[in-house]
Amino acid sequence: MKPLRTLTLAACLVTGGAHASCGAAFCSASNDWLSLTQGVTQGWRVWGQLEYLKQDQLRAGTKKVSPAEITTHHEEIKTLNRNALLGLEYGFAPDWNIGLVLPYTNRAHLHIHNHMGTPIPEAWQFNEIGDARLKLRYQPVRRFGDGVSWNLQGGLKLPTGKTDGRNADGDVAERSVQPGSGTTDLLLGGGLAYAPVSLPGSLFSNLTLQTPLNEHDGFQPGWRTSVQAGWLVPVSGKLDLILQANLLHVGHDRGVNAEPDDSGRTEMAVVPGLAYAWSRNLSVYSQLELPVYQKVRGIQLTHDYAASIGLSLALN
Template structure:
């Protein structure tokens, strides 16, 4: 038995790997590097009908990093430095499948963010609870090979990130938050991905690979978010009749923000995260899941706040 990627996906993986190895101006040093929780893409449910996913994510960034190194306290400017950012997100996704090939989804995040830094020797802070940028997407998938031992499925996603989040949040003193901290980017983005998954019956093992791209299309009010690309590799295997073990490797790189209101010298980077998790079936139509995301490698441009870990807890149901 052999496991082969389709030629189109193998070529895409080689292209991405080459870009990841040679570009030094992109990643998640200062933002979420999320695990892949697209259960439809991973083959959990493919039937016609509605599906809903509700997820909570949390990230505490309180470690300053420059390049791949931690920044020592003695090297910090006491009159101007980042302190910490705590971000909590509640992400709701509604998905409808017309058949085993076509489906569409809409995603809306609600963001609770606290940020603190020192500016001109005076502490400054922001705390807001706002909706972020919504996403809409269309997916097509099809069987690429099917035998007694293996089932291989490939698919494509295409969608848009919409400028639904606010970009004018201020703190109690009326100071406008930096654009990168705002709940919305202000611009529209093109979302693209390609994936392949395979189920190996003798091992009761599923694995997948997905390439992702978030490509900002315009500059709004002097700001354009950096381009993001990612590669997710995942394994899942039943541990009991109700519990499934999950493991992912998540690679991301993020380009520098651009525009008069951006800070290109302190934005973007690249990262690799290992994300173990479990999924538990609590009802015939419902499952709950959790992931912890641990950094294996982080590189950031300039000085940026990074985190020791992130986690996500969620539930998905179909109806």
């Protein structure tokens, strides 16, 4: 397999609820499956990624429902997420890498508030910095026999995003739709890659866990864990095909300002993608997530697909 020398990210897609927990909608997390196959890069690397996710389908459990079936005073209509990520990584030793991810959230949310029988549309638009992530990765340079490599990761999600955003009428948005959670979260993970002689490319798997360490202003987001497994397939001298399956589980939110009955979910998705090594130091990539199973707690907004494109540049 050729050295691709890129950093690829997977979207950890978390939809919000259709009652009030309507939108902790896009939790982007570093997947690091490609780093598993290529090792830690010495020196600096900068990368950027654009992400798109539209949540406009109400779901109860595994069943799609229409707004007419919702009898509460609060009807969720849509949450549109267009996010940008800026990442900076530094390989300071042969086996060690530290990275910082800073997200920028462009999020539009719309719901209907039924006030004494009168439907009142309420909308929010956010253009804000979200919660930053700081991660440390250990990946031994020396591989095991038969092309097996592995890594371990740990870090923190920091409370850098706003939690009290308002609309033009001065109404504060639900906590789950805010750009930040207000909490510091522990991030843990690990991965394994294997390049069998009988197959082209590499097989990979990755496990991540995120759990909040505190509560902020009566809100604590649910813990989440995800598993990714897939196959990196060389297509040509510079082009790779990425075939991936993801499993995500999110616990329900807690606190007096949370909606525990309408938050938390389990999702399975297939994620095909392409990565192209433009040069030795510059790579571009794209990914498309297609959910094949979604089960939500209570009633929530869900999505049909999500897309991301990005680039990675090594500065050495």
